[in-house]
Amino acid sequence: MRVLVTGGAGYIGSISVERLLEAGHEVVVLDSLVTGHRESVPAGAELVVGSVGDHQAVGRLLRDHGIEAVLHCAARSLVGQSLAEPGLYYQENVVGGVALLNTMRDVGVSRIVFSSTAAVYGVPTSTPIGEDAVTRPINPYGATKLAFEEALRWYGVACGMRAVSLRYFNVAGASPTLGERHDPETHLIPNMLKACLDGPPLTVFGADYPTHDGTAIRDYIHVLDLADAHLAALELTASHPPGLEICNLGSGSGFSVLEVLAAAESVVGRPVPRVIGERRSGDPPVLVASNQRAAERLGWSPVRGTLNEMIGSAWERLRPPV
Numbered sequence: 460m461r462v463l464v465t466g467g468a469g470y471i472g473s474i475s476v477e478r479l480l481e482a483g484h485e486v487v488v489l490d491s492l493v494t495g496h497r498e499s500v501p502a503g504a505e506l507v508v509g510s511v512g513d514h515q516a517v518g519r520l521l522r523d524h525g526i527e528a529v530l531h532c533a534a535r536s537l538v539g540q541s542l543a544e545p546g547l548y549y550q551e552n553v554v555g556g557v558a559l560l561n562t563m564r565d566v567g568v569s570r571i572v573f574s575s576t577a578a579v580y581g582v583p584t585s586t587p588i589g590e591d592a593v594t595r596p597i598n599p600y601g602a603t604k605l606a607f608e609e610a611l612r613w614y615g616v617a618c619g620m621r622a623v624s625l626r627y628f629n630v631a632g633a634s635p636t637l638g639e640r641h642d643p644e645t646h647l648i649p650n651m652l653k654a655c656l657d658g659p660p661l662t663v664f665g666a667d668y669p670t671h672d673g674t675a676i677r678d679y680i681h682v683l684d685l686a687d688a689h690l691a692a693l694e695l696t697a698s699h700p701p702g703l704e705i706c707n708l709g710s711g712s713g714f715s716v717l718e719v720l721a722a723a724e725s726v727v728g729r730p731v732p733r734v735i736g737e738r739r740s741g742d743p744p745v746l747v748a749s750n751q752r753a754a755e756r757l758g759w760s761p762v763r764g765t766l767n768e769m770i771g772s773a774w775e776r777l778r779p780p781v
């Protein structure tokens with residue numbers, strides 16, 4: 460299959476490109492490099508620097524490379540920034556995304572897999588969270604991801620788009636060659652590991668939640684498992700009728716912040732400097748996915764579910780050479 464990966468110079472996109480190449484597919488990356496890194500694009504994939512919203516350039520790319528399916532990972536994805544600059548998030552994630560759909564429609568490419576997020580659920584009323592749970596995002600980031608999902612649904616009706624939206628929970632870990640390189644970094648595991656190296660101490664946001672140890676519980680998924688799910692979802696779009704399929708991608712169970720800290724300390728072999736801070740507003744005590752639908756529709760379930768695998772692989776990418 461000839462696949463366009465938008466955002467393929469970013470964390471999740473680049474590792475998904477590696478996986479697609481490994482599976483024998485032809486891959487072109489479209490990335491504006493706004494948060495991605497040119498050197499993260501795996502050898503074997505061509506990088507086109509540009510924006511998903513550029514109708515002419517993307518149309519040329521789709522035609523010239525005979526693209527059959529799109530893996531759409533490109534997005535702005537910082538919750539705090541989205542609250543400060545909602546317009547940027549609507550422009551890039553919704554307007555830019557819809558421009559991509561129009562270009563695909565015009566060129567006749569109908570298969571798309573979308574990087575969505577658990578943030579579409581907002582503060583859920585129960586866990587594990589199924590795909591039919593109420594979606595009530597509490598920040599513009601989640602709202603723009605949900606808006607694009609809705610667009611996908613209507614493009615299915617209007618022009619036969621065949622879409623799978625994957626709602627990721629907390630993505631972690633690294634491949635043997637590529638890892639997480641966000642700036643600023645807002646994710647727990649890389650920030651823990653940086654605290655062990657030369658970063659500031661880790662802030663634990665809230666230790667008075669109604670959980671077994673007082674810290675928030677989240678569902679973590681290894682980035683390599685995510686890359687496998689992308690492949691399965693791309694394959695599904697070949698046979699799926701027009702419309703939108705939505706699947707959560709998570710492990711179906713969770714770890715508390717203190718459990719993740721303990722695992723990081725055992726991987727690194729020293730204490731993680733930390734301070735206990737206040738809860739962040741809108742952070743629920745527990746966020747865990749139901750991953751039953753992904754098993755049924757994609758034939759996918761995570762196989763690298765231990766904290767040791769996730770933290771260990773991330774540490775391999777970050778730690779100073781010995």
Ligand SMILES: NC(=O)c1ccc[n+]([C@@H]2O[C@H](COP(=O)([O-])OP(=O)(O)OC[C@H]3O[C@@H](n4cnc5c(N)ncnc54)[C@H](O)[C@@H]3O)[C@@H](O)[C@H]2O)c1
Binds near residue numbers: 512
């Ligand atoms: N990392 C996570 O835990 C997580 C969780 C849920 C959902 N997601 C989603 O997964 C996707 C990838 O996340 P990531 O962590 O790899 O982020 P990332 O910032 O590392 O990658 C995003 C990539 O998209 C590119 N990009 C942004 N806007 C673009 C545009 N308009 N045109 C072309 N390229 C553009 C960036 O340069 C970057 O390379 C995002 O859509 C994000 O919302 C990530």
